Amino acid sequence: MVVLANPPVVDQIPLLRSPGPRDSFAAVPVVDLSSPGAARAIVDACERFGFFKVVNHGVAAATMDRAESEAVRFFAQAQADKDRAGPAYPFGYGSKRIGLNGDMGWLEYLLLAVDSALLSDACTVPSAAAFRAALNEYIAAVRKVAVRVLEAMAEGLGIAPVDALSAMVTEQGSDQVFRVNHYPPCPALQGLGCSATGFGEHTDPQLISVLRSNGTSGLQIALRDGAQWVSVPSDRDAFFVNVGDSLQVLTNGRFRSVKHRVVTNSLKSRVSFIYFGGPPLAQRIAPLPELLGEGEESLYREFTWGEYKKAAYKTRLGDNRLAQFEKK
Numbered sequence: 001m002v003v004l005a006n007p008p009v010v011d012q013i014p015l016l017r018s019p020g021p022r023d024s025f026a027a028v029p030v031v032d033l034s035s036p037g038a039a040r041a042i043v044d045a046c047e048r049f050g051f052f053k054v055v056n057h058g059v060a061a062a063t064m065d066r067a068e069s070e071a072v073r074f075f076a077q078a079q080a081d082k083d084r085a086g087p088a089y090p091f092g093y094g095s096k097r098i099g100l101n102g103d104m105g106w107l108e109y110l111l112l113a114v115d116s117a118l119l120s121d122a123c124t125v126p127s128a129a130a131f132r133a134a135l136n137e138y139i140a141a142v143r144k145v146a147v148r149v150l151e152a153m154a155e156g157l158g159i160a161p162v163d164a165l166s167a168m169v170t171e172q173g174s175d176q177v178f179r180v181n182h183y184p185p186c187p188a189l190q191g192l193g194c195s196a197t198g199f200g201e202h203t204d205p206q207l208i209s210v211l212r213s214n215g216t217s218g219l220q221i222a223l224r225d226g227a228q229w230v231s232v233p234s235d236r237d238a239f240f241v242n243v244g245d246s247l248q249v250l251t252n253g254r255f256r257s258v259k260h261r262v263v264t265n266s267l268k269s270r271v272s273f274i275y276f277g278g279p280p281l282a283q284r285i286a287p288l289p290e291l292l293g294e295g296e297e298s299l300y301r302e303f304t305w306g307e308y309k310k311a312a313y314k315t316r317l318g319d320n321r322l323a324q325f326e327k328k
């Protein structure tokens, strides 16, 4: 039997079949955030895919471009300088290792804490004033998008008050995380019919994640409960929203947290920004009463966000983190 070894450069990184043109997800739901139909369209997309694209979001292209070029400048530094911004846990620069339980990907990243609408003062990385200012401008803007999306969800679901969901990510002590990912190209795999895993398959544990990337594709989502992976065509002018595990529980499974992953490109680097909206640690995560039909029970045992986060951070990326909280 012939066993094909990974080329040494991607040793330890799982390989995936390279996406072909037929794997492209042309039907990604697009929500025009300025339209009166946005609330309905968001609920529909969350029920079908747990994922959608947002256009007409009102964030200036200059805000996104500035943050992107500062990030490119950061990652272009010598490895020793970037390492000085590490380790990634609890917050800082990391490379290839994702989480603390053995996951590896072809990427480097900054994992950062957000306090209110700004990078937390406790998070001294990144230290360059221009990069911090650009990220703060971006974070304030993307957080507003997250709030508008969560308000539209509440409206579409018929939940009052309109900030029933958004308040969870804006109130004092909310657990917001911001991540900058850089996936360098992986030319060693060019023409081999496979790609390196950038970020392995997973669901996000929070309520929602709002993602923006440069024009390089790589993001894939799982359709039909993981039976099929499709590539999401990149759009540097739009945001992409993931339903997270906590929102799945708050809606008693009506919205599904979307399984997603990133595959690397052999020639172009991908830079992405992701805002993760999580509630305060003490927030109880349980289905909203308005969403439970008569006699309908929660599908999950009760837990707080702090309990869920602690359990989630003990799991591997691809594990089904919600399974241990499902009622048998």
Ligand SMILES: C=C1C[C@]23C[C@@]1(O)CC[C@H]2[C@@]12CC[C@H](O)[C@@](C)(C(=O)O1)[C@H]2[C@@H]3C(=O)O
Binding pocket: 098, 099, 100, 101, 103, 111, 177, 179, 202, 203, 204, 205, 206, 276, 312, 313, 314, 315, 316, 317
């Ligand atoms: C392997 C892991 C990385 C992760 C913590 C975990 O143990 C399981 C959840 C992972 C995830 C996915 C979404 C976000 O990127 C993230 C910051 C999060 O909150 O949960 C990561 C965690 C991480 O990179 O530390």
Ligand SMILES: O=C(O)CCC(=O)C(=O)O
Binding pocket: 179, 181, 199, 204, 211, 213, 219, 260, 261, 262, 272, 274
């Ligand atoms: O980098 C990306 O495009 C997505 C990464 C992701 O899913 C994550 O950081 O949780």
Ligand SMILES: [Fe+2]
Binding pocket: 202, 203, 204, 209, 260
């Ligand atoms: Fe994710």
